[in-house]
Amino acid sequence: MKAYVFPGQGAQFSGMGKDLYEKSALAKELFDKANDILGFSITDIMFTGSAEDLKQTRVTQPAVFLHSVILSKVLGDSFKPDMVAGHSLGEFSALVANKVLDFEDGLRLVSKRALAMQHACEIEESTMAAVLGLEDEMVEAICADTKGIVVAANYNCPGQLVISGEQLAVEKACEELKERGARRAMILPVGGAFHSPLMEPAREELAAAIENTKFSNPICPIYQNVTTFAVTDPSEIKENLIFQLTAPVKWTQSVQNMIKDGATEFIEVGPGKVLQGLVKKIDRSAEVSSAEF
Template identity: 75%
Template sequence: MKAYVFPGQGAQFPGMGKDLYENSPVAKELFDKANEILGFNITDIMFEGSADDLKQTKVTQPAIFLHSVILAKTLADFKPEMVAGHSLGEFSALVANGTLNFEDGLRLVSQRAQAMQKACELEPSTMAAIVGLEDEVVEEVCASIEEVVVPANYNCPGQLVISGSIAGIDKACEMLTEKGAKRALKLPVGGAFHSPLMEPAREELAAAIQSTAFSTPLCPVYQNVNAQPVSDPETIKENLIAQLTAPVKWTQTAQNMLADGATLFTEIGPGKVLQGLIKKVDRTAETAGVSNYEA
């Protein structure tokens, strides 16, 4: 079965999508429509901006979404049998499988980015990548700390990102290093994504999601919050709302997709991060990537 996966924040790069815009009339039309919807020319920043320009939250999330979704729409043989996306990438997956239309997907991503930015500004917070420990050890240490600190991204076996207050993350990194972590590295992010500190953003996004039309998808989406295949539009909505304060279960998603018959994982959008993570879940998994326009 053909599985398509879509990357999240951090995969952006200067010049992203320019080849699509210049070579595909379909892509040009969608990028122009995106500029109208967003109320600013995101294409100028994507095609000509610097890495710093692309780091602005209001730009990063829509830029990655647009690159992934428009790329999928230019593929001649795009017939997904299962889809999944990492965090932000779940919105790309939901447009790819027909749950959301392009315009609504972009509006929600833009609202999500702005709501997350506001939540980050309310309380200084951060994230850290923990490498080389069992998930259970990381979970126990997080639970033992009185500050807000929780597992946020189960990326692959031996790699778990934690999220929380700055004091909580500092304490957790210290304790996890003592427990034998190969690395406990704070990440250059704006806040504690996928933690209780995103509750204000979750509430704001919930209203937008509830008022958006979701259709029955062409194929199941394996959602971040439970790593299970979902096709019911109302359940997809509930899981998408829960996603902002819940961990991304990517390891479990890849395992479940493989167990359900995925024979090829194709990553659509910038970067190759998800291909690498899937290989760490199962070295025998077949992966491919599409990051540029293919004539």
């Protein structure tokens, strides 16, 4: 069975999507439509902007989303998923690709999500840190014992977990994690504490937009970050998407459940190969590849 997976923030690179735009009339039409919806030329930034330009949250999230979604549409009849999943932001790409959201609604939600997260980051000094080489349970326990808000945010693969929270609490937890044997506990260059309780203002802002958006029946199950299990009910998908901003991204568990349900081949749709690397670390026997048009 084929599982199509969609990357999140951090997969962007200068020049992304340019080949799609130049080689496909459908891609050109969708990119031009995206410029109109967003009210600025995101294609200029994607195709010729610097890495610094692409780092702006209002740009990064729509850029990765557009690259993934437009590639899935250009694939046409060869895009035949048995199941889909997306890492954080990538969940929105997956929902457009499997027909739960239409292109325009998906892009508007992603743009709103990016701005809402940016606003939440400005309220309080916060950050995230990558932790390597410890069991998840130990990382969770140390976060729970640390004064202030710090939680496990991204379960990327066994031995690789990202924590998120208040700046001082994350720094303190990193010190403790290193003392307890972490191979690395490193602050990440991000704008704030994504997938933590500090994203509550963003969740509230995005919830209203999601509630007012039409969600249709999917063409195949989606394994969502919040629950990690196959979901096909539009109202359940909507509810999980609302809670995604303040809940951890359970990528390891999602991939394990996809494999348990029959996935043998994982095809990454979008920029980069980050998810292919994570899937191989979760299960070395899984086949991985990039979607190509």
